[in-house]
Amino acid sequence: MLDLEPGPLLGVDVSADYPLTTLPLPDGTLLALYTDGLVEVPGADPSRITAALADHLAAHRADGLDTLIDGLVQVGWPSGRHTDDIALLLLRAGRPPL
Structure with a gap:
């Protein structure tokens, strides 16, 4: 888990x-927002x-997104x-195929 500075609510x-946060994403990294x-x-x-x-991501990281x-x-x-809307973005870092 990353500890990042939160921004204001979107649209407010x-x-x-x-x-702005910049961080390296080595091949195989799975990022969940x-x-x-x-x-x-x-x-x-x-x-x-x-x-x-986090436990679920670690255990199932090889699954399709x-x-x-x-x-x-x-x-x-x-x-x-659900009692609230959910937005979830997954990114799997890696090199594109040649």
């Missing part, structure tokens, strides 16, 4: 500045859910009844 202030709707489950600890998401996304949403919301 069109002139807002957002922090998600909105709070994935981890802020009523009655649950967001840090516990975040840890469960579509399968990983479905699995992550299931980890965050096992009942399947």
Whole structure:
């Protein structure tokens, strides 16, 4: 998990500045970006859910990205009844084929 400076909420202030983060992504790195709707489950600890998401990514990193996304949403919301919108972006770093 990365500890990054958060920016303001999207759309709140069109002139807002957002922090820029640069980091190397070695081949094989799997990066998951998600909105709070994935981890802020009523009655649950967001840090516990975040840890469960990291465990799921580590255990299933070889799965296809579509399968990983479905699995992550299931980890965050096992009942399947979401109370907030969820945006999830997965990026697998690697060299393009020659």
